[in-house]
Amino acid sequence: MRHRTIIEPFRIKSVEPIRLSTEPERVAALAAAHYNPFLLDSEQVIIDLLTDSGTSAMSVEQWAGVMRGDEAYAGSRSWTRMERAVRDLTGMAHVLPTHQGRAAERIIYGHLGGRGKVFLANTHFDTTRANIEFSGATAIDLPIAEGRRPDALHPFKGNLDVPALEVLLRQHGTAVGAVILTVTNNSGGGQPVSLENAAAVSAACRRHGIPFLLDCCRIAENSWFIKHREPGMQDLTYREIAQRMFALADGAVMSAKKDGLANMGGFLALRDEALAQACTNLLIITEGFTTYGGLSGRDLEAIAIGLEEVFDPHYLEYRVRSTTFLGEHLHALGIPLMRPIGGHAVYVDAKALYPHIPVTEYPGQSLVCELYTLGGIRSVEIGSVMFGTYDSAGALVPAAMELVRLAIPRRVYTQSHIEYVAETFEAVAARASEVRGYRIVREPRFLRHFSAHFAPC
Numbered sequence: 001m002r003h004r005t006i007i008e009p010f011r012i013k014s015v016e017p018i019r020l021s022t023e024p025e026r027v028a029a030l031a032a033a034h035y036n037p038f039l040l041d042s043e044q045v046i047i048d049l050l051t052d053s054g055t056s057a058m059s060v061e062q063w064a065g066v067m068r069g070d071e072a073y074a075g076s077r078s079w080t081r082m083e084r085a086v087r088d089l090t091g092m093a094h095v096l097p098t099h100q101g102r103a104a105e106r107i108i109y110g111h112l113g114g115r116g117k118v119f120l121a122n123t124h125f126d127t128t129r130a131n132i133e134f135s136g137a138t139a140i141d142l143p144i145a146e147g148r149r150p151d152a153l154h155p156f157k158g159n160l161d162v163p164a165l166e167v168l169l170r171q172h173g174t175a176v177g178a179v180i181l182t183v184t185n186n187s188g189g190g191q192p193v194s195l196e197n198a199a200a201v202s203a204a205c206r207r208h209g210i211p212f213l214l215d216c217c218r219i220a221e222n223s224w225f226i227k228h229r230e231p232g233m234q235d236l237t238y239r240e241i242a243q244r245m246f247a248l249a250d251g252a253v254m255s256a257k258k259d260g261l262a263n264m265g266g267f268l269a270l271r272d273e274a275l276a277q278a279c280t281n282l283l284i285i286t287e288g289f290t291t292y293g294g295l296s297g298r299d300l301e302a303i304a305i306g307l308e309e310v311f312d313p314h315y316l317e318y319r320v321r322s323t324t325f326l327g328e329h330l331h332a333l334g335i336p337l338m339r340p341i342g343g344h345a346v347y348v349d350a351k352a353l354y355p356h357i358p359v360t361e362y363p364g365q366s367l368v369c370e371l372y373t374l375g376g377i378r379s380v381e382i383g384s385v386m387f388g389t390y391d392s393a394g395a396l397v398p399a400a401m402e403l404v405r406l407a408i409p410r411r412v413y414t415q416s417h418i419e420y421v422a423e424t425f426e427a428v429a430a431r432a433s434e435v436r437g438y439r440i441v442r443e444p445r446f447l448r449h450f451s452a453h454f455a456p457c
């Protein structure tokens with residue numbers, strides 16, 4: 001007998017209470033947080049879809065691993081276990097542990113970057129772009145055309161535009177520091193990248209002698225899409241698909257807070273010994289000794305176990321299908337979405353939901369505030385607040401899209417939580433035409449979305 005319901009393939013052994021709030025309480029809390037949900041306390045949030053990063057529920061095996069964690073400064077048993085897990089998965093000899101993904105980015109892009117250098121990617125994630133630009137280099141996004149259109153259906157919308165890549169590789173030559181594929185493409189809608197595209201990018205990099213790196217935070221979720229959408233891949237395991245993709249790359253940066261199913265951690269994996277040596281020097285200065293990076297032994301243990309568990313077919317099926325479940329509900333309500341639905345999040349097209357709000361008044365921020373006010377749901381703007389810049393006259397240069405991301409933490413929320421989110425969207429849709437925009441009243445220089453203050457227009 002076939003069931004329609006995809007159940008959570010786990011039982012709940014430990015519970016974390018959610019504090020329920022009233023709408024007047026939330027209106028006051030949002031004003032006190034300067035209309036930026038990053039500045040809310042988690043206690044003030046009912047369903048936290050701010051990020052899927054570091055918010056996973058760990059398994060019994062991972063918690064048992066926490067107890068087994070070897071906290072030796074050098075040569076910890078837990079490090080041996082994590083190093084083996086990363087080497088087996090990536091096929092890369094040199095593994096540098098870091099406290100999270102951006103620390104690995106700082107090390108590799110600090111080394112390969114600098115003034116005059118150019119980095120090319122399907123889409124640079126915000127911390128990737130910030131680390132590249134902080135080094136003095138330039139980051140250029142080259143998604144395929146469908147990747148920039150929220151409602152354009154394409155099985156691998158995260159793909160990089162290879163003809164455009166060829167042009168820029170010829171134009172910039174050795175000034176190209178690296179070509180990066182973010183799998184899945186977080187900022188571009190959580191969309192997958194095909195093995196075919198990765199192979200074409202890899203071949204172009206080989207021809208030009210440029211390093212090809214994977215930002216592999218969600219490599220397991222990406223493998224799910226490849227198995228189910230890419231011709232000829234259905235007989236491979238998810239892990240084998242990931243290994244094929246790693247085999248094409250010279251290095252990989254990972255935030256283990258995503259598909260590592262851990263609450264903290266990351267790594268940099270490299271094939272080239274000389275490059276690994278240079279990066280190791282930076283690692284020791286900024287993160288810690290080579291056998292722990294910025295991590296405790298218990299974190300190393302949790303990551304080693306998480307990297308195995310994440311490829312479990314029942315887990316991945318539940319994971320991707322439950323994200324799609326939310327997307328399908330919202331689509332049925334007529335909420336404009338980035339489609340098809342990606343692996344870790346549903347992205348709402350706020351520009352289409354609020355056509356009366358100009359991009360200079362950040363329609364995505366309006367939606368983020370509405371979701372919190374009406375349902376206590378925390379989400380994040382991925383549009384001109386996150387990626388907008390100013391021209392020399394001080395006018396906003398908007399982002400390509402005004403999206404709001406509803407990121408689903410792994411193994412945390414049940415189907416009824418997700419149905420509650422869908423119901424909140426009914427209320428959001430009912431008063432969409434009355435909603436106003438926001439202006440920024442205070443902002444820092446880098447990664448402004450984290451701490452900017454807003455006021456209603």
Ligand SMILES: *Cc1c(COP(=O)(O)O)cnc(C)c1O
Nearest residue numbers: 100101102125127186217255257
């Ligand atoms: C989260 C993320 C990073 C940065 O990792 P942190 O662990 O948050 O520092 C880099 N790239 C992508 C695609 C990510 O999703």
